Amino acid sequence: MEASSGSFSEDGDDPLARLAELHPGGVAALRRAGIVARGCTDAALLDLCLDHCDALLAGGDPPRAPRDERERAFVEFAEQFATSVATVSDAQIDALREHMDDIDVYRFVEALYALELTRRVELVAPTVLPRATRGAL
Amino acid sequence: MSGEGAAASGPAPRVALAHGPRGFVRDGEPGAALGALAAAAMRADRLDPLITEVVRLRCAQVHDCRHCASLRLQDAAEAGFDEPMAAAVLRYEDSDLGPAAGAALRLADAITLTPGRVDDDLRGELAAHFTDEQIAEICLDVVKWSRQKVLVALRLEEPLPDGPTALSFDADGAPLIT
Numbered sequence: 001m002e003a004s005s006g007s008f009s010e011d012g013d014d015p016l017a018r019l020a021e022l023h024p025g026g027v028a029a030l031r032r033a034g035i036v037a038r039g040c041t042d043a044a045l046l047d048l049c050l051d052h053c054d055a056l057l058a059g060g061d062p063p064r065a066p067r068d069e070r071e072r073a074f075v076e077f078a079e080q081f082a083t084s085v086a087t088v089s090d091a092q093i094d095a096l097r098e099h100m101d102d103i104d105v106y107r108f109v110e111a112l113y114a115l116e117l118t119r120r121v122e123l124v125a126p127t128v129l130p131r132a133t134r135g136a137l
Numbered sequence: 138m139s140g141e142g143a144a145a146s147g148p149a150p151r152v153a154l155a156h157g158p159r160g161f162v163r164d165g166e167p168g169a170a171l172g173a174l175a176a177a178a179m180r181a182d183r184l185d186p187l188i189t190e191v192v193r194l195r196c197a198q199v200h201d202c203r204h205c206a207s208l209r210l211q212d213a214a215e216a217g218f219d220e221p222m223a224a225a226v227l228r229y230e231d232s233d234l235g236p237a238a239g240a241a242l243r244l245a246d247a248i249t250l251t252p253g254r255v256d257d258d259l260r261g262e263l264a265a266h267f268t269d270e271q272i273a274e275i276c277l278d279v280v281k282w283s284r285q286k287v288l289v290a291l292r293l294e295e296p297l298p299d300g301p302t303a304l305s306f307d308a309d310g311a312p313l314i315t
Contacts, residue, residue: 027277032170097152113284114170124276128263
């Protein structure tokens with residue numbers, strides 16, 4: 001599953017297509033935010049974290065486990081961010097700060113938010129906004 | 138550790154940003170693009186402000202953003218939103234908020250809590266109360282109201298006001314807190 005791209009499912013359909021028809025400005029801004037966010041942080045690390053988030057959100061197993069302390073710290077944080085952001089701990093953020101300065105930690109978290117929320121909407125939108133359905137009741 | 142945008146009370150910020158989160162709202166930073174998303178969502182304006190407000194408050198509850206929970210959308214207040222309604226959002230399944238609000242809140246919960254388990258029943262429930270344009274607006278509102286996850290994770294929430302504070306948006310969709 002291409003969770004990191006934040007745009008297309010395995011069968012090639014764009015899960016945000018109907019949403020984009022209905023709210024083109026909003027979806028364009030969401031996609032733009034994802035592109036900019038990826039460019040402002042370690043994209044490979046972000047992708048690994050998004051893969052782990054996706055396994056939590058959609059089920060299945062992430063493609064690979066973290067390989068070192070840096071990856072472990074960020075994946076653990078990302079999973080907590082996706083599951084219950086209110087219970088992220090000081091220690092989890094301190095673990096990120098062992099490997100990035102504060103500004104880059106902020107950028108990473110903002111990028112994670114943009115793409116993790118995109119993924120959430122990608123999972124829900126095809127069901128609540130099916131492409132065959134038009135207009136209001 | 139300190140920085141603008143840090144809470145004056147409550148947990149200390151977990152990162153030090155010289156100019157706070159607002160320092161990242163500029164071209165080339167995600168903050169600018171996310172601001173454009175928020176503005177686009179606020180300009181949609183197809184929803185009853187009461188629905189917008191219950192969805193916003195539900196996101197604040199799910200993400201435990203006390204600052205967001207303390208705000209009240211001015212449009213919603215003018216349309217009759219009151220504190221008993223705000224309290225009812227927390228237990229909306231057993232509340233008298235009504236079926237439309239219930240459907241909107243279940244969509245908010247589907248996105249924020251259980252995106253992998255959404256089913257056709259929710260689609261039917263939403264379609265009974267909302268147009269597709271309105272459902273799309275709720276989806277993007279949830280994304281917008283979830284940006285607080287960044288601030289909650291890093292403990293960069295704004296200080297809590299003394300009481301409920303009015304939230305409105307200008308013509309460009311930029312927030313105004315008064």
